[in-house]
Structures are given as C-alpha cells and as structure tokens.
Amino acid sequence: SRVIVTGGAGFIGSHLVDRLVRDGYEVTVLDNFSSGDVSNLKESLSTGRVNVVKADLKYWGDWVSEFKGAYAVFHLAANPEVRVSSVEPRSHFDNNLVATFNVAEAARVSDVKYIVFASSSTVYGDAKVLPTPEDHPIIPISVYGATKAAGEIILDTYSRLYGIRVVNLRYANIVGPRSRHGVIYDFYIKLTRNPRELEVLGDGSQRKSYLYVDDAVDASLFLFNKLINGSLQEQAFNVGNKDWVTVMDIARIVIEELGLRNVNIVTRAMTPDGRGWLGDVKYMLLDVDKLSKLGWSPRYSSADAVRLTIRWLKGNAP
Ligand code: NAD
Missing domain, CATH: 3.90.25.10 (UDP-galactose 4-epimerase, domain 1)
Known part of the structure; x- marks a missing residue:
C-alpha cells in the first residue's frame, strides 16, 4: 500500500522513506525543500517506489489530492530549529502548527486512517521530573515546543472526533x-x-x-505497526535513549x-x-x-x- 511522508526529503524523513520502501510500501513524499533536499532520497528514488511532490503544507493546495487512497501519513514536515523559534515565531506557527492542521484536515477529507506525528521532547519544557514520563504536564518554554504541543492536541481531537488513529512520537534529539x-x-x-x-x-x-536516527526510525515503525494492528493503547510515546x-x-x-x-x-x-x-x-x-x-x-x-x-x-x- 501507499503511505505519505511529509518532510520526507529532510533528515529523519529521508531515513524513514528508505525504511518504508524496504518494508514494501510505496511512498509519496510531500516537501517544500526549505531544509530538505531530494539528494537525501537518492537510494529510495532509484527503486521507483517513491514519488516526490513539491508542496508547501502551510497552504491548502493541490497536494491534498495525494491523500486520496493513501493508507497512512507520517507527518514530519516542520521548521525544526528550536533556537530560531524565539526570534521567528511566525515561521514556526505556520510551518509547524498550520501545516499540521492542514495535514489533519487532508487526512479527514480523504479518509486516511492513520497519522504518525513527529512531536518533540520540548513539549515538556523544563520538566519537573527526570526522566520525564509521558503523563508529565505539557509546559513548553519555546515557541517550537508550543507548536508541537498544539499539533498533538489537534491530532488527538481529530482522533476522538473522526476516528483517525494517531500516534504522537515525542522524539529526543535525533542525530545521524x-x-x-x-x-x-x-x-x-x-x-x-x-x-x-x-x-x-x-x-x-x-x-x-540523543538517539541515533536508525533507532528513531525503527522505534517509529515499531509503534506504527502496533497502531495499525490495533494494539496501541495510548497516543503519546517518548522516543529517546x-x-x-x-x-x-x-x-x-x-x-x-x-x-x-x-x-x-x-x-x-x-x-x-x-x-x-x-x-x-x-x-x-x-x-x-x-x-x-x-x-x-x-x-x-x-x-x-x-x-x-x-x-x-x-x-x-x-
Ligand atoms: P529537517 O529540517 O531535516 O526536516 C524537515 C523537512 O520538512 C524538510 O525536508 C523541510 O524541507 C520540510 N518542510 C518544512 N516546512 C515545510 C512545509 N511548510 N511544507 C512542506 N515541507 C516542509 O528536520 P528533521 O530533524 O528531519 O525533523 C523532522 C521532524 O522531526 C520535524 O517535525 C521535527 O520538528 C521533528 N523532530 C526532530 C528532532 C531532531 O532532533 N532532529 C527532534 C524532535 C522532533
């Protein structure tokens, strides 16, 4: 079946696409190439199982038609620069939160059943408890963290309202x-x-x-597989070391x-x-x-x- 990876030309996204192709999926990548690059997808593109569509998800547009018939969406597109979010908050609001809303909406109108969301450890802010469990209060201290927290709430609400199955992956620092x-x-x-x-x-x-990107992708697929076989009891998961x-x-x-x-x-x-x-x-x-x-x-x-x-x-x- 075919899945969508937003931000699939980026760092984590391209590794995820490589893995999905190996697992037998056809993949549609939606990316505006603001930080991503098709060269990251060299290997996967050579298989002929990946289709790359240039799309800016902060604007509702033609890209929405790609959702028709897709089995799941892995939503990784975002401005990931936490540091920049305090000086350019609007970029984070648009690329992280508006884009997440548009992705949720595209999934709803196209009947896509599953959404995997790249959230972040930054939703906890200065956590009072370390190591920090998932039920710790969400008190972000960056605009980036706020957009990820708000994105999770939108997706959780879509899940309750429309029955879309969602998993929010709260990634630690991913490197590789x-x-x-x-x-x-x-x-x-x-x-x-x-x-x-x-x-x-x-x-x-x-x-x-810090978590190595292969580990991050492996954990993401591990949870995705539980999501689709119906055995995932919760929606938020810490993914870290x-x-x-x-x-x-x-x-x-x-x-x-x-x-x-x-x-x-x-x-x-x-x-x-x-x-x-x-x-x-x-x-x-x-x-x-x-x-x-x-x-x-x-x-x-x-x-x-x-x-x-x-x-x-x-x-x-x-
Ligand atoms: P990245 O910058 O390499 O990937 C983001 C991708 O999204 C890029 O390819 C970029 O071109 C694309 N993009 C950005 N805005 C877009 C838009 N409006 N429309 C379409 N595409 C857009 O960063 P990454 O480190 O691979 O991060 C991937 C995801 O994981 C992000 O959502 C990020 O917030 C999240 N995350 C990353 C880390 C980390 O340590 N790397 C930690 C926690 C969460």
Whole structure:
C-alpha cells in the first residue's frame, strides 16, 4: 500500500522513506525543500517506489489530492530549529502548527486512517521530573515546543472526533547521517572554519539525550505497526535513549573525532542559568519505559550516536 511522508526529503524523513520502501510500501513524499533536499532520497528514488511532490503544507493546495487512497501519513514536515523559534515565531506557527492542521484536515477529507506525528521532547519544557514520563504536564518554554504541543492536541481531537488513529512520537534529539542542524553540526561547521577555537552556546553543562536516527526510525515503525494492528493503547510515546550527555561531552567527542588538539573552548551563556538560547531546555531525559515495556530498545547510546554522527559529517559534509 501507499503511505505519505511529509518532510520526507529532510533528515529523519529521508531515513524513514528508505525504511518504508524496504518494508514494501510505496511512498509519496510531500516537501517544500526549505531544509530538505531530494539528494537525501537518492537510494529510495532509484527503486521507483517513491514519488516526490513539491508542496508547501502551510497552504491548502493541490497536494491534498495525494491523500486520496493513501493508507497512512507520517507527518514530519516542520521548521525544526528550536533556537530560531524565539526570534521567528511566525515561521514556526505556520510551518509547524498550520501545516499540521492542514495535514489533519487532508487526512479527514480523504479518509486516511492513520497519522504518525513527529512531536518533540520540548513539549515538556523544563520538566519537573527526570526522566520525564509521558503523563508529565505539557509546559513548553519555546515557541517550537508550543507548536508541537498544539499539533498533538489537534491530532488527538481529530482522533476522538473522526476516528483517525494517531500516534504522537515525542522524539529526543535525533542525530545521524544527513543531519544538517543541531549541536553536532554546529560544532562541526565551526571547527572546520576555525580548528583552534570552539564557541559553545550556553555554559556547556546542558545535558540531553540523543538517539541515533536508525533507532528513531525503527522505534517509529515499531509503534506504527502496533497502531495499525490495533494494539496501541495510548497516543503519546517518548522516543529517546536511556542515557544522556552534556554539551561539553559532545564538544570533547567532536574534537577527538576530528583529530584536533588544543582547541580553545569558549562558552557563551545566553541566560544567567547557562542556557544556549532563549527557550533552550537545559536538562532533557525522557522516561522511555512505555516503549521498553512494549519490547523496543535502542541499539546505540547517546555518546555512540554523537560519535557516529560526527564520523559521518567528517566523511560527507561540505
Ligand atoms: P529537517 O529540517 O531535516 O526536516 C524537515 C523537512 O520538512 C524538510 O525536508 C523541510 O524541507 C520540510 N518542510 C518544512 N516546512 C515545510 C512545509 N511548510 N511544507 C512542506 N515541507 C516542509 O528536520 P528533521 O530533524 O528531519 O525533523 C523532522 C521532524 O522531526 C520535524 O517535525 C521535527 O520538528 C521533528 N523532530 C526532530 C528532532 C531532531 O532532533 N532532529 C527532534 C524532535 C522532533
């Protein structure tokens, strides 16, 4: 059967498309190529089972006709730059929330039965409980987190009203090949420009959980399969690792993997409590018990995921 992947030309989306094709699906990718690129889909496109349609989901348009006859939609299109959301909130409102509403509406009018949504750990904000379980209050501290939380509520409501089956995946930080944003990429770019100095946003003590993209895709498909066989009891799932690393740990791993020495690390705290930017969650570790109890666990630790990502960047990025 045919499924839709929005944001399928992006980092996580393209890995998801690769996996869906391997699992035997035909895939329609909807993407506006704002950060994604068809080159990410090279392998999958060569199978002839992927159709790429240029579409901007913040506008209702011709793309809606692609939903007719689709079995499910994986909604990953968004502006993923948390940092930018405090200075360009409207871009996040439009690309994350309006687009999510349009996708829900397109699914409703076209009778698509299943929606998998790429939500985020940022919905919890500065969580009072670490590791943070799914029933923790939703108190985002970034506009990005707010748009993901609001997107979940719209989808949950569509689920109750129209019987569309939904799963909201609250991803930790996802890293790996084709990733073009986030701390590892930032450090890599800075160090290739100037190998003597590394500017760290925040005081470096921020501590977060990282999940390798293959693990993220595997968990997503694992939950999707439970969703379609009717055995998923809940709609929100944390998708992350059991461990976490500090930003300073990441800096050390990146420096080591690039074979650099005597790098002067300069920390730049944006807030008195050492955050990297307005809306930066300082400590993020998700409680992944719900997912583990269903029988899924990640292959790579946070540190391994970081290491594999910098190795790939070293070999492939500009
Ligand atoms: P990405 O930027 O590589 O992918 C997003 C894709 O969506 C891109 O291909 C982009 O061109 C497309 N897009 C953006 N706005 C669009 C629009 N209006 N219409 C159509 N396409 C549009 O980022 P990613 O890291 O692969 O993120 C994928 C999803 O996962 C996003 O929803 C993101 O918020 C979510 N997420 C990512 C992480 C992470 O650490 N990478 C963590 C939590 C959640």
